[in-house]
Amino acid sequence: MARAMDWALVALVALISLPLLHAFYLPGVAPLDFNRGDDLPVKVNKLTSTKTQLPYIYYDLPYCKPEKILNSAENLGEVLKGDRIENSPYVFQMRESKLCNLVCKIDKLSAEDASKFKEKIDDDYRVNMILDNLPVAIKRERRDGSPNLYFYERGFPVGSKIKSSESGREEEKFLLYNHLAFEVLYHHDSETATSRVVGFQVTTYSVHHEYESPWDPSKPRFSTCNQNSKIYVSNSMPPQVVEEGQEVIFTYDVIFTESETKWASRWDVYLNMSDDQIHWFSIINSLMIVLFLSGMVAMITMRTLYRDISKYNDLETQEEAQEETGWKLVHGDVFRPPTHAGLLCVYAGSGVQFFAMTLVTMVFALLGFLSPSNRGGLMTAMLLLWVFMGLLAGYTSARLYKMFKGTEWKKITLKTAFTFPGVVFSLFFMLNALIWGEKSSGAVPFGTMFALFFLWFGISVPLVFVGSYLGFKKPAIEDPVRTNKIPRQIPEQAWYMQPAFSVLIGGILPFGAVFIELFFILTSLWLNQFYYIFGFLFIVFLILIVTCAEITIVLCYFQLCSEDYHWWWRAYLTSGSSALYLFLYAAFYYFTKLEITKLVSGMLYFGYMLIISYSFFVLTGTIGFYACFWFVRKIYASVKID
Structure with missing residues (x-):
């Protein structure tokens, strides 16, 4: 029954999205025939x-x-x-x-x-x-x-x-x-x-x-x-x-x-302005990272699901197993709700919304609907899809919040509907004020600003509430093991397992999987060039998903083996920290590739790149979080805990 409701929710999103997308921005550009003298x-x-x-x-x-x-x-x-x-x-x-x-x-x-x-x-x-x-x-x-x-x-x-x-x-x-x-x-x-x-x-x-x-x-x-x-x-x-x-x-x-x-x-x-060999090199480079991480995940999976589940026959083997599988020692605390659990639910829901928007947009791009001949189609698609995917944002945040035994679902729904878009819109409004002061045509007119408000408050917010209502009505997700009443003391961690260090290390590989393609994206954004290699971009996006998931699982496993059960936020921040490297690369690109001289133009560049980096943080953080969430539930459901 629960599985049927999930599929019904997906079908509802599709039914809402596809006709409106077709009506608003997907009309084909038909060829025009001219006679001599026309x-x-x-x-x-x-x-x-x-x-x-x-x-x-x-x-x-x-x-x-x-x-x-x-x-x-x-x-x-x-x-x-x-x-x-x-x-x-x-x-x-x-x-x-x-x-x-x-x-x-x-x-x-x-x-x-x-x-x-x-x-x-x-x-x-x-x-x-x-x-x-x-x-x-x-x-x-x-x-x-x-x-x-x-x-x-x-x-x-x-x-x-x-x-x-x-x-x-x-x-x-x-x-x-x-x-x-x-x-x-x-x-x-x-x-x-x-x-x-x-x-x-x-x-x-x-x-x-x-x-x-x-x-x-x-x-x-x-x-x-x-x-x-x-x-x-x-x-x-x-x-x-x-x-x-x-x-x-x-x-x-x-x-x-x-x-x-x-x-x-x-x-x-x-x-056809770019060299395809560079993109293939980018993909091969990213695949090498994925293969390396996949090998580590496969090794960990074999350890956790095969060796660690074996029975202890004598004291010596029990001690050896305990030393190798320290993650079992924290089974009574691993599903304890984290601090600021509500905020984590909000960001997880917003990330699912952003992920669904990105995935569907790329599918449309692969099918050829977002050709440069349809000017503005890509941005219009992303905005409309993000609005409609508010249904998924409310649903996933409510499901996670109920698992944490939360009761104020309306408050969480409001935060989901306003936190991420509110930050983005505030930055956008300040940047638009700068553009307006320069009397540029890039300043968004009042009518368009009203349209954005209508999409947000008139469509997105109600859909978030609908999704949250559906998610909170469903039974809470059951933990595979019981949580102790008294929290276990966490032993002192090695320097390389400190949260700041492991989080910063975790963001390097996801960024490394995409940074070559990122160069072409920045070039199209800031050097007035077309970007239309969506086939390469889709492959890189899939590699990014796998890389975020695998690096988060690997570091989460090491963390649990160190008997540190505060994995919830760490899982989100591990892959999400790749956004920091994206912003640093944007700064490097600014000083090495661009010739911007005006202060206002520099503020616009870093303002928009801050919005892009923030969105990338929400996207990659959510991918890593849910991968780790699945992994932790899987391993603790596979062992018998007394």
């Missing part, structure tokens, strides 16, 4: 910089604007990432190449506008555009001997800086990329005579345009370019300098090139 509107997205990590909307800079700016509908994940997708004055016609097209002319650049351009150029900001759901990219040639001859950089820079010594002293000049040469790759279907966009590339130029007077915006007569031939045949052409009072003319070319690339493969150039 309009291809170009959309603009946020301005991004790896130096500041502060996104801004495209029209924060005085770029050319359409008659009316229209915002595209965005999902929750896109808004949280700072995406702001809007229309632009760039409109192409399918398979109709055009050169030297006028976008707009700024007669005199104001001091404020010039300052904005200089600031964004100095901070290495990049412009992001979208055509038929494809981001614009710059094609670069590799020089590192890689088998892939080219790589693609998402977006293009606002401008560049050069050193000039025209006035007799060296000074820095800011150049604006005001001419964009677009290349649109298309795949033509001869049967239907339609075409599909399979590539969107750009080359940037800084050109101080010259034209014949009088100026006619409908038919400008440029001497620097024309409709029949490209410009830039000479490097001596003066660039567009960013200075107050400068006249700036924005122009573009668009060339359509037929490609053999199929529509289904058009994202490959963005995704």
Whole structure:
């Protein structure tokens, strides 16, 4: 009956989650067929910089604007990432190449506008555009001997800086990329005579345009370019300098090139940026750790379940068995509730919630639902799944709390619903205030903040209560041995069995199993790159689960053999301490790989990495705790205690 209720709970979570996930963020991105001459509107997205990590909307800079700016509908994940997708004055016609097209002319650049351009150029900001759901990219040639001859950089820079010594002293000049040469790759279907966009590339130029007077915006007569031939045949052409009072003319070319690339493969150039051999090396390295730990667990299992269960025939063998199996001596205290038992139940429940969210998200990613073509899908999936998995959080925390003979299940339920998300949301709110102060598009709007509150208080909290009610109604988990009324005195422990040392040692191997993959995750988060190797990530996640479980079991066994029965919190902290190494690695990555200079940007980086590390602590700690919980119950249920 109990087993049936457990499966019914899982089925209820699935029934709630899957339809809502499909409705909210899993619609497929269907290919669009275009006839010759059909309009291809170009959309603009946020301005991004790896130096500041502060996104801004495209029209924060005085770029050319359409008659009316229209915002595209965005999902929750896109808004949280700072995406702001809007229309632009760039409109192409399918398979109709055009050169030297006028976008707009700024007669005199104001001091404020010039300052904005200089600031964004100095901070290495990049412009992001979208055509038929494809981001614009710059094609670069590799020089590192890689088998892939080219790589693609998402977006293009606002401008560049050069050193000039025209006035007799060296000074820095800011150049604006005001001419964009677009290349649109298309795949033509001869049967239907339609075409599909399979590539969107750009080359940037800084050109101080010259034209014949009088100026006619409908038919400008440029001497620097024309409709029949490209410009830039000479490097001596003066660039567009960013200075107050400068006249700036924005122009573009668009060339359509037929490609053999199929529509289904058009994202490959963005995704195939990393070397698979590195990921395989990471997995092999992690598997070696797992094999080593598995050998130790197998040895311990044989000792505990075979040798230690043998009967004592004479005094000598009893003494020998007692020396080798000290864990039996604490059978009357090993299931004594720990200090702060309620808090342990809260974190165990939150960990189960986070684990279920992570597992289901990775399954969806493996099935291809979370492609980068579905912008914001990954973050939206994680948020919605975390909300729905509140059912499991309440259920598991209540079951554990009842085993500890607790009675105030409503108080524990409230703590489960608010402790972990409350800490995360408080940090997030403070970071959002910093972003808001910088007037960045990364600041979460009021409407989105209200939506997050609704997901938390309107869905997650009630589901936690439902799960807790179901869990507390079930019979309490029975201990395999009785607990003594008087606690046993714990002998003095060796230095290497002290809690702080064993906990810190226990976190090294789980971190070692994932740190290579962690490098690619941090690169995608902070260096504006795509991460789509979910197959490798899923394998590493499974290795992480096994590593956390095995290292916790091994150290828990050694602890019990030392007659120290305070294993509850130690089991959680042993694998959970890997989060400390994750945060230290994040600090190392910050100083060695990033070029962040602003104080606010540094605070944002460490604030978000603190949230990630805290979540990793809850995840790995719960895995280790439940592995140790199963192990301890198993070994004490396998021996006959008088």
